[in-house]
Amino acid sequence: MSLDNIFIAKMTKDDVEDVARIEEEAYGKHHWSKSSFYDEMSNNLAKYYVAKDDSGKIVGYAGTWHIIDEGHITTIAVKNDFLRRHIGESLIYKIIDDCYRDGVKYLTLEVRVSNIPAIKLYEKYGFQSLGTRKGYYQDNNEDALIMWTENIFYDKFKSKYEANVAKLKSLVNIK
Numbered sequence: 001m002s003l004d005n006i007f008i009a010k011m012t013k014d015d016v017e018d019v020a021r022i023e024e025e026a027y028g029k030h031h032w033s034k035s036s037f038y039d040e041m042s043n044n045l046a047k048y049y050v051a052k053d054d055s056g057k058i059v060g061y062a063g064t065w066h067i068i069d070e071g072h073i074t075t076i077a078v079k080n081d082f083l084r085r086h087i088g089e090s091l092i093y094k095i096i097d098d099c100y101r102d103g104v105k106y107l108t109l110e111v112r113v114s115n116i117p118a119i120k121l122y123e124k125y126g127f128q129s130l131g132t133r134k135g136y137y138q139d140n141n142e143d144a145l146i147m148w149t150e151n152i153f154y155d156k157f158k159s160k161y162e163a164n165v166a167k168l169k170s171l172v173n174i175k
Contacts (some may be wrong), residue, residue, distance in 0.1 A: 003159070004054060004172075004173060005053075005054050005174075005175055006051050006052070006065045006086065006087055006090045006174050007051070007052040007056075008049050008051055008090060008091065008094045008174060009049065010047075010048070010049060011041070011050045011061060011063075012041070013038060014062070015058060016034055016037045016041075016049050018038060019037055019058065019061045020032075020059060020067075022058065022060065022106070023037075023077055025080055026077035027069075027120075027139075028110060028139060032075060040074075040103065041064060043065070045065045045066055046063060047063065047065075047066065047098055048061065048095055049061060049062055049063070049091060049095075050174050051090060051091055059078060059087055060076075060078035060079060060087040060092070061075075062077075062088075062091035062095060063075050064095050064098070066093070066102055066104050069103065069106065070104065070105070070106045070108065071095065071104040071106070071108070072107075072108050073109035076091055076092075083131040085172070085173045086168060089111070089121060089124075089125075089168055090172065090174050092121065092122075092125055092165075093165055093174065096125065096152065099152060100152065100153075105153060106150070107149045108148045109122065109127070109128075109146075109147050110133060110144035110145065111145050111147060112138070112143075113143045113145055114142060119145065119147075122147050124164060125160075125161065126147055126149045126161065127147040127148065128147060128150075129145045129146070129147050130147065130148050131146040132144065132145060
């Protein structure tokens with residue numbers, strides 16, 4: 001199945017049921033609860049987005065907190081049937097774009113040490129591993145890499161970001 005367009009929209013409370021299903025599919029029994037997502041909808045520091053396919057079906061989501069000049073990516077997932085179709089990358093683009101708009105200078109996240117595809121995507125967008133959280137994931141006690149960007153307003157970061165976004169937009173139409 002091809003994906004011609006990716007529609008990125010602000011997550012609403014009406015999206016939580018679909019998002020919770022994707023969360024459980026992606027992360028198993030140790031995942032965010034529906035109430036956690038509902039709580040995030042009223043968190044003034046939080047920005048959550050859903051990615052939809054051409055039919056309007058939610059196929060991925062991501063969230064971030066903006067705290068002063070730092071952004072923390074709290075969660076991101078894509079439906080298994082839609083992996084490797086630039087949905088996660090489109091959500092990363094949206095998050096970074098928002099950070100530029102809001103004056104957020106640095107981004108951070110945690111990612112499973114075994115999640116090589118995600119690590120490679122984050123590295124592509126300028127994240128670097130700066131440490132490990134031992135036993136971070138409750139389901140299997142797996143370690144998490146702590147990844148950070150340099151200041152996203154620095155020319156080196158911004159030029160790499162803009163080149164990645166141009167390539168992304170040549171592959172998929174993001175609306």
